[in-house]
Amino acid sequence: MAIGSFLAELVSFRDAAAAALGGIADEAALEQARIEFLGARSGRLKSIQKLLAGLAPADRPAGGRHFNEAKAAVTALFSGVQERLAAGAAAPVAAGIDVTLPGEAVRFGHIHPITQTIRRVQEIMARLGFESVDGPEVEDQWHNFEALAIPAEHPARDPLDNFYLAVARGADPLLLRSQTSTVQIRVMESRRPPLRIVSLGRVYRPDTADATHYPMFHQVEGLLIEPGTTMAHLKSVLRQLAASFLGGDVHVRFRPSFFPFTEPSVEFDMEWGGRWIEMGGAGMVDPAVLSAVGYDPERVSGFAFGLGVERIAARRYGVADIRDFYRNDVRFLRQF
Ligand code: PHE
Numbered sequence: 132m133a134i135g136s137f138l139a140e141l142v143s144f145r146d147a148a149a150a151a152l153g154g155i156a157d158e159a160a161l162e163q164a165r166i167e168f169l170g171a172r173s174g175r176l177k178s179i180q181k182l183l184a185g186l187a188p189a190d191r192p193a194g195g196r197h198f199n200e201a202k203a204a205v206t207a208l209f210s211g212v213q214e215r216l217a218a219g220a221a222a223p224v225a226a227g228i229d230v231t232l233p234g235e236a237v238r239f240g241h242i243h244p245i246t247q248t249i250r251r252v253q254e255i256m257a258r259l260g261f262e263s264v265d266g267p268e269v270e271d272q273w274h275n276f277e278a279l280a281i282p283a284e285h286p287a288r289d290p291l292d293n294f295y296l297a298v299a300r301g302a303d304p305l306l307l308r309s310q311t312s313t314v315q316i317r318v319m320e321s322r323r324p325p326l327r328i329v330s331l332g333r334v335y336r337p338d339t340a341d342a343t344h345y346p347m348f349h350q351v352e353g354l355l356i357e358p359g360t361t362m363a364h365l366k367s368v369l370r371q372l373a374a375s376f377l378g379g380d381v382h383v384r385f386r387p388s389f390f391p392f393t394e395p396s397v398e399f400d401m402e403w404g405g406r407w408i409e410m411g412g413a414g415m416v417d418p419a420v421l422s423a424v425g426y427d428p429e430r431v432s433g434f435a436f437g438l439g440v441e442r443i444a445a446r447r448y449g450v451a452d453i454r455d456f457y458r459n460d461v462r463f464l465r466q467f
Pocket residue numbers: 309310311312390393411412413414435436437438
């Protein structure tokens with residue numbers, strides 16, 4: 132082969148490589164091109180190398196020199212493209228930002244209306260000196276019934292009215308607490324009077340869900356144990372709570388009622404928007420309960436009350452169906 136044709140081969144090799152590399156946009160295409168031009172087995176450079184042997188012996192040193200130059204030049208082109216791709220991969224976003232586009236709005240979450248209500252009640256009660264405490268949702272029968280003077284044969288213990296836990300079937304099966312009055316017992320068992328506590332949490336009853344019932348709901352439990360406590364103190368505390376929560380001068384009314392763990396017992400209503408609204412139950416802590424927790428009923432007395440969180444939240448926010456609180460529909464929840 133004449134040296135001239137050999138050099139022409141090298142020139143077209145360099146031109147072709149330069150043309151191919153100019154349009155390369157990713158690593159895979161670059162590798163493809165590397166194999167085509169510089170591949171050790173059947174790359175185009177390899178076939179040109181074979182032509183070297185066909186040069187006249189006198190032309191071989193010059194041919195070899197040009198060959199090495201072309202190889203170095205094309206290899207350098209490849210490195211250049213490789214660097215360009217690496218740099219591009221690191222900063223494509225910065226390069227691609229269009230500052231004239233409208234920004235993406237940050238969406239803020241917010242507190243669920245039931246949680247807002249719980250916090251508000253805790254805050255109001257804290258100002259009246261009531262400490263917020265928690266109790267377990269899985270309870271034993273002592274705290275949910277026995278210590279609250281609800282004996283074994285009492286209808287409130289009916290399996291149809293409670294979520295007993297099958298895993299603990301036995302002499303004293305556990306249950307999901309049906310009322311937060313359990314916390315009264317837990318606190319009195321572990322502390323000495325005087326006491327002012329409030330406990331807000333979930334309770335469970337197998338009710339069919341409708342506009343005013345749900346198998347899980349929340350209660351506010353209040354307990355005050357102090358010398359000289361009367362029903363008048365109970366009424367003022369409830370009136371304070373109602374007035375602070377609903378706003379304005381809210382009236383509270385007692386109606387005679389019965390709870391095994393209070394004596395006397397009342398249901399209390401609040402007057403709001405010209406109507407009396409049932410809020411919950413209350414009364415003076417029954418001496419049997421005080422004895423059950425080891426207090427001396429001759430020396431201490433106090434009151435307790437319980438009311439539904441959903442009920443007061445529904446009043447305050449004007450919600451007609453408490454199931455809306457649990458549907459997790461943001462269009463509903465966003466309003467509060
Ligand atoms: N635990 C009662 C209920 O769930 C309410 C209540 C609490 C009544 C405290 C009196 C005292 O119905």
